[in-house]
Structure formats: structure tokens, C-alpha cells
Amino acid sequence: MSTDAIIVTGLFNTQEDTLAAVEKIQKQGFEVTEVHSPIPSNALARALGRKKSKIGWFTLCGGITGFVSGFSLAVFTATRWSLIVGGKPILSWIPFFVIAFEFTILFAVLGNVLGIVTQVGLPDPDYEINYDPECSGSLYGIEVASAPENLDSLKDLLHHTGSLKELREDK
Amino acid sequence: MSQLTFETINTTVLNTLSRPGKGYWSIIALLFCGAALGASCWAYQIFVGVGVAGMNTPVHWGTYLINFVFWVGIAHSGTLISAILFLFRANWRNPIARAAETMTVFAVCVAGLFPFIHLGRAWLVFYMLPLPNQRTLWPNFQSPLMFDVIAISTYLTVSSLFWYTGLVPDLAIIRDRSKGVRKKIFAVLSLGWSGKTGQWLNYSRAYMLFAGLATPLVISVHSVVSWDFALSVTPGWHTTIFAPYFVAGAIHSGLAMVLTLSIPLRKILKYEALITMEVLEAIAKTIVFTGIIVGFSYATELFIAWYSRNSIEMETFWWRAFGHYAPEYWIMVVCNTVIPLLYLSKRIRTHVIPLFVISIFVNIGMWFERFVIIAGSVAHDFLPNAWGHYRPTWVEGGIMVGAFCFFFFLFLLFIRHLPSVSMTEMKEMIHKTE
Known part of the structure; x- marks a missing residue:
């Protein structure tokens, strides 16, 4: 991820929608940097290529x-x-x-x-960065990094994959 | 369960954390007074001396140690539900796991007070700790009483950490729905949890390891408590069955206490959709199972005493059933093994009132079990001229009432200030069943 990248978070209703969206976003060449979820999911961890816990x-x-x-x-x-x-x-x-x-x-x-x-990584004093409070309740948040010039196409992509709303955070 | 969604789970649990009314604070005040009464009785004992308790030759282990074993037993079921049933993937545990874990932590705290009270000079308790000191004396780790110090302190530490670890994602939910000072407090308590995939991956692993470590620990702790008795040569205590017998009894009493707490909790906090009748029924069925194990243990004790042809063992068990403490013995047998069999009837185990009443009987029966084992054995050991009786005094009664009040005081404070049902585990459960 380049230093001038912009992070956009898309919010999704279900784990299935989130998984499908992660795959589509990755196929389009964007980098999914993180997913926030209300419950643990091995499928999401695999999709993000997370390594086994130590x-x-x-x-x-x-x-x-x-x-x-x-x-x-x-x-x-x-x-x-x-x-x-x-x-x-x-x-x-x-x-x-x-x-x-x-x-x-x-x-x-x-x-x-x-x-x-x-x-x-607890305690994490900077937890609010790119985090939507809805993600602890019922929604899933996908953080995607994008170059500033690709921002509009990323927002379109998130919208088409079923994102309920998009939040933008400048790095 | 099918109509539950993530949002309804959040709403149901978070509604219980709204500002409590006057009725709640009145009960809290009443329980505080009860706990203060117990503390006053203890203070009186410290000033006057341990002679104000009914303990005297030959019974030097009285209600203080009876209550110690009783509360350690209560604690065990919390770990059974939160750890052992978690490893077995028994989903019915999820709605009651948090309340049971909390019960464990508070019950160990209450249990831990009794050895201090029993010691008399409570300020010398540090003699039991392996601390460098000017006397150059060290604890004797060959003694089961020293096993107990290490086991109970380990159990308190582990169960508190397990409880808090389980709370962290729920504390983040409260943080995200709070404002002002409350938000700041929960932001600190939730340690900045944000549900990242990497966090969940490591957290789930750590939680499973916690459960895996708590399981042998819980079995070892009540085995160690049983060895406080079994490693002596007193008739009625010196038997190899004691460790599994105590563990089964602990789970039996703990499950009964879980029912005693869950039924009013479900009604008062409007948890009917979360703690369903199927959950209560599953606890009742487990109580039938543990009751049968406990009944089998009572029968085995009697059989082995007869089969050994040891006249002292035979006399001890004959006296237990038909001697001075026969009423206590039969209360124990009936309440722990006969009354729980009523749960075999579906009509009984699917109605909250009989469920609740029977759970109270089991609690009473399990207290008397400890009375019969502890006081009954030392009151009537080898030599007839050393036999005697024990009856608790008002000081011991006051401390016992205070301990119960202190436990319920802590539990009631908990249910209106922290989530008493794990929202995260409920969500996981409905996600799996969808």
C-alpha cells in the first residue's frame, strides 16, 4: 500500500455478502487491508490470507x-x-x-x-481509525486501500457489491 | 431462537443495562446490610476469639470449612458450562455461559474468605504463602492444605482472566453505543477492540486454549479440595473415591445454582427469547445425570464400608445414616438424589416454578452433604470417649448469611452493569444455526 493511498470502508449486512465482496474487490486489483466483523470467521481470515495464530x-x-x-x-x-x-x-x-x-x-x-x-494487539488506543461502530453490532466493514485517482471506481465497486454505505478516511 | 437477529440480541442485552429503578437499589441495600452483618460477626470473632464459633473437640472443622467446600463446588459448574461444554460444542450453553462464569468468579471470592475466617488470626494468613521471611520458614508442599492454597489462587486467577477475556468484544459493543464518560470507561475496559479479522483469529485461539486449560484445572481444584479430607486417616474421609465424588458433587450443586440464578434472571431481565425453556431443560437433564453419579457415590461409600469389614468404617457409615446426624444425612440423600429425579418428567422440567423449587432443594442438599462429610466424620472417629457433637453458633450463622448476601450482592450489581448474556456467543450460535 503506497503512503498516499486512501482507505475506504464499505459496510455489509451478512458474512456471505462480505465474503463475496472481498473476492470481487480483490479480483478488481484493489487491496483489502482489513475486515471488521461482529463475530469470528475462519472464511474471512482465509480470504484475507491471515496466517495461523501463534x-x-x-x-x-x-x-x-x-x-x-x-x-x-x-x-x-x-x-x-x-x-x-x-x-x-x-x-x-x-x-x-x-x-x-x-x-x-x-x-x-x-x-x-x-x-x-x-x-x-490489545490494548489498541487507535482503534477508531477506519472503524465504524456498527461493526461491533451487526455489520461487517471491509477496508480497501485505493490510489486517489481510483477512488471513484472503488466506490462504484463497493456500491455494486452490496455495500450499505462507504466511509472514507485519508491516510 | 430462529427469530433472533444480531440486532435483537444487542437490543435485548443492552436494555438490561439501562438505569435501574428504586426496587433494584433497595434489594442491593438489603443485601449489603446482610453482607455487613456477616462482616460484623467476623469482626466480633476476631475481637473475642475463635471460641465464639461452635467448633470444639472433637469437631474443629465446622461451618466455615463446610461453606468453603460448598462455595468452591458452586464455582465449578461455571467452568463446566463455560469451558468444558464449549470444548464439546454444546450450543445450549451460550445463553447462560456468562452468568455461569460470573457465578464462578464471585463464588471463588466468597469461598476464599472462609479459610481466613476459619484461621481465627486472619492477619497471619501470609504464613501459607511461599514468601522469603525472617523466620526462614517455608510452607510444606507435602500437605494437601498447601495444595489447596495454590489450587484456589490459581483457580481464582484463571477464572477471572477467562471471564474478562470473554467480556472484551461485548464491552466494545457497549462502548460503541455509549456517550460521554460511560463511553470513555468502556473504551478503556474494551481495550480498543475493533473486531479485526486478525484480532478474531488470535482471540478465538486464545479463548479455546483458555477453555482447554480451565478444564483440567477445574477437575484438579475440587480433587485437591477432596484431598484435604481424603489424605487424613479419619474414617469416612480416607477413601480413594473422594476426588471424583467431590467433582461430581461440585458440578451437581453448581448446575442447581445456575438454575436458581437463571430463572429469576430470565424473568426480571426479559431474557425469555435468549434463555429459552430448552436451555433450562438441558440444565435439568444434566442435573439428573449428576444426581445419579452423586447417588452412586453415596451407595459406593456404604458398600465399600461394609465390604471392607473394617469395624470403624462400618460404624462411621452406620452412624451417619442412623446416628445423631441422621436427619442431615437423609436430607442430603433425598435432596441430591431422589428429588432431582422429578426432572425426568417433561411436565416438571418445562415449567419454571418446579424447576426453580427443585434447584433450591439440590442447593440445600449439597450444603448438608458437606455438613455430613465434614462434621459427621470427625464427630465420630476411632475412640468412643472422643466422640462428640457439633452445632453452629449464631456467629457462624451470621457469617454464613453474610456470605450468601455478599454473593448475591455482587451478582446483582453485575447483571445491571455488565452484559449478563454474551452477545458475541449468541450471535455465533444463531449464525451457525442459520
Whole structure:
């Protein structure tokens, strides 16, 4: 997308209309930069060529860190005084596994949250750019980039694909 | 369900967030007074000493721990509905998932108060945390009580984060339909969510992972709670069935509480189109299933006590059924296993009044189950000269009433200030069925 490109957002009623419009717009050589939708859609993600989420890696790293931390904490605390309590050995692996398990879940979830922050891009203070509030309710918004000289043909195209209204934002 | 559209879902849920009337604030004030009564009883106990409670030799675990187990149990069903049924793609969960998740968060908060109250000197609670200290003492992680500290704090953290993550797209809907200060508040709370394809892709993945992690967690937490008892050598507690028995009981009581909360919620907030009779019926059918598991567990306990030929185990279970706490035992059996079978009748499970009344019976039965297990076992263990009885005092009663009021106070505040039905999940559900 060139720096002097103009972004036009077309609003659509249904996911099916939106998918059909995205395909037509892309065929006409315009770049669909983003789609805002009220519900998740794998079909839209595929149409926009979005890559698979990497959040699972954050969760996995969190889980591994948690397991090691939980086990280490239990071993560390047990070996500070090395007192035999209740006839159990100082290093009681089975009880320690419970602590390691809880830490695994806790840190995996914290890793998941870190994944949301970094991958989903939240918090996003600039969310209002090219965004129509109707897109959180019931409509789908397709953001299309266009060179200034192609603006009219893009608006016509959006209109013909069933767009309810078009919003223009200068970059 | 077929007449629902994205717009009607938004309107129905957002209408519940309009300015509440005087009746609502009167109930809130009443519940606040109830919670304050509980807090006053606790303050009295702190000043006078833990002796004001009815706990004494041989019963040192009384209503505080009974309520702790009861509220942890209530919490579990929220995670069952929000996480486990999500992974099984059971769509009937969608209209009640938010209320159930909220119930989980508030129930864990209430449950978490009881170990503090039970400790007596609540300001020494940090002894249980693995903090570097001048005494160079550390918690003993071989103890199931220490498993519990870690498990409950993990559960509170995970369920709160899961709840908030689920709320984010709905908070954006409120933000986009608000003005002034309210818009600013919801803009911060919704973290600038704008429903971009990339956001949804990562969010859906993260939500599924949340559900996948919450599922083993919820099972582990109530197993850990059961090990507080089962890892001791007290007759009536020292059995391997305790973990699945507690998990099934937790889900049973939690589902009953979901019905108890959903039925008035549906009526007062005019959610009939969203929380349909089919949803309530599905919960009732699940209660029949969990009730049968709980009944099977009661029978297994009795059978194993007889089959073991261990005279102390046999005496404990005979005394449970026919001894001093026999009324409590039979309330437990009837309310948890017999009364829920009424839901087998379609006429009963498709009418809100019997649905509601039976759910209350199950709540009562599950409270008594914890009473019978906890107080009943230590009151009558090995030596006849050590046997005794336990009866709660007014201080314990006041704290218990306060805990219930505090829970309903938080829940009522929630339903008029945040969306109590997930608009996004409802939209996903109707989009799939279209």
C-alpha cells in the first residue's frame, strides 16, 4: 500500500455478502487491508490470507516455565530445613507434582494472556481509525486501500457489491 | 431462537443495562446490610476469639470449612458450562455461559474468605504463602492444605482472566453505543477492540486454549479440595473415591445454582427469547445425570464400608445414616438424589416454578452433604470417649448469611452493569444455526 493511498470502508449486512465482496474487490486489483466483523470467521481470515495464530507457542512456553517453577519451588522449600514430616521423604515427588501441575496451568494462562496482548494487539488506543461502530453490532466493514485517482471506481465497486454505505478516511 | 437477529440480541442485552429503578437499589441495600452483618460477626470473632464459633473437640472443622467446600463446588459448574461444554460444542450453553462464569468468579471470592475466617488470626494468613521471611520458614508442599492454597489462587486467577477475556468484544459493543464518560470507561475496559479479522483469529485461539486449560484445572481444584479430607486417616474421609465424588458433587450443586440464578434472571431481565425453556431443560437433564453419579457415590461409600469389614468404617457409615446426624444425612440423600429425579418428567422440567423449587432443594442438599462429610466424620472417629457433637453458633450463622448476601450482592450489581448474556456467543450460535 503506497503512503498516499486512501482507505475506504464499505459496510455489509451478512458474512456471505462480505465474503463475496472481498473476492470481487480483490479480483478488481484493489487491496483489502482489513475486515471488521461482529463475530469470528475462519472464511474471512482465509480470504484475507491471515496466517495461523501463534498464541499456542506463548501458552506452551508459559506451561513449561510453570511446571519447572512449581517443581523447583517445592524442592527448594522442602530442602531449606530437610525435616521429615508425616513419614514422607524430603523430596516427595507425587505431592510436588500437584504443585507443578497447578503452576503449569497458571503460567500457561499467563502466557496465553501475554499472547493476547502481543498477537491480538490489545490494548489498541487507535482503534477508531477506519472503524465504524456498527461493526461491533451487526455489520461487517471491509477496508480497501485505493490510489486517489481510483477512488471513484472503488466506490462504484463497493456500491455494486452490496455495500450499505462507504466511509472514507485519508491516510 | 430462529427469530433472533444480531440486532435483537444487542437490543435485548443492552436494555438490561439501562438505569435501574428504586426496587433494584433497595434489594442491593438489603443485601449489603446482610453482607455487613456477616462482616460484623467476623469482626466480633476476631475481637473475642475463635471460641465464639461452635467448633470444639472433637469437631474443629465446622461451618466455615463446610461453606468453603460448598462455595468452591458452586464455582465449578461455571467452568463446566463455560469451558468444558464449549470444548464439546454444546450450543445450549451460550445463553447462560456468562452468568455461569460470573457465578464462578464471585463464588471463588466468597469461598476464599472462609479459610481466613476459619484461621481465627486472619492477619497471619501470609504464613501459607511461599514468601522469603525472617523466620526462614517455608510452607510444606507435602500437605494437601498447601495444595489447596495454590489450587484456589490459581483457580481464582484463571477464572477471572477467562471471564474478562470473554467480556472484551461485548464491552466494545457497549462502548460503541455509549456517550460521554460511560463511553470513555468502556473504551478503556474494551481495550480498543475493533473486531479485526486478525484480532478474531488470535482471540478465538486464545479463548479455546483458555477453555482447554480451565478444564483440567477445574477437575484438579475440587480433587485437591477432596484431598484435604481424603489424605487424613479419619474414617469416612480416607477413601480413594473422594476426588471424583467431590467433582461430581461440585458440578451437581453448581448446575442447581445456575438454575436458581437463571430463572429469576430470565424473568426480571426479559431474557425469555435468549434463555429459552430448552436451555433450562438441558440444565435439568444434566442435573439428573449428576444426581445419579452423586447417588452412586453415596451407595459406593456404604458398600465399600461394609465390604471392607473394617469395624470403624462400618460404624462411621452406620452412624451417619442412623446416628445423631441422621436427619442431615437423609436430607442430603433425598435432596441430591431422589428429588432431582422429578426432572425426568417433561411436565416438571418445562415449567419454571418446579424447576426453580427443585434447584433450591439440590442447593440445600449439597450444603448438608458437606455438613455430613465434614462434621459427621470427625464427630465420630476411632475412640468412643472422643466422640462428640457439633452445632453452629449464631456467629457462624451470621457469617454464613453474610456470605450468601455478599454473593448475591455482587451478582446483582453485575447483571445491571455488565452484559449478563454474551452477545458475541449468541450471535455465533444463531449464525451457525442459520
